Amino acid sequence: MNAYPLTEREQRILDEMERDLRRDRRLDRWMRTFRSGRRPVLARPAAYRPRRRTIALLAALSVTLMVTGIVTSEPAVIWAFAVVWPVTLFAAFRLLCRWTEG
DSSP states (O other), rough: OOSSSOOHHHHHHHHHHHHHHOOOOOHHHHHHHHHHHOOOTTHHHTTTOOOHHHHHHHHHHHHHHHHHHHHHHHHHHHHHHHHHHHHHHHHHEEEHHHHHHO
């Protein structure tokens, strides 16, 4: 389904090049380690699979920080809550998605 198919000669040359590259053990090893499953930075959060215990701890921490922030009005506590709360929501959302998949 290529728009510009290769001629027989070009295909043969390409096959020879691929065969030569497969024989190079250092290149083969490097290519295998290069494809070791490292995901792009943005794909890592999408692959996160939280546990119930983790979400329970995050929720308890969020509630504690929220109450402490309301009572004391300390900016550091409010900012800590602002950091922890979205992480808690994301983890809970990922867990709910996992439960509904199967």
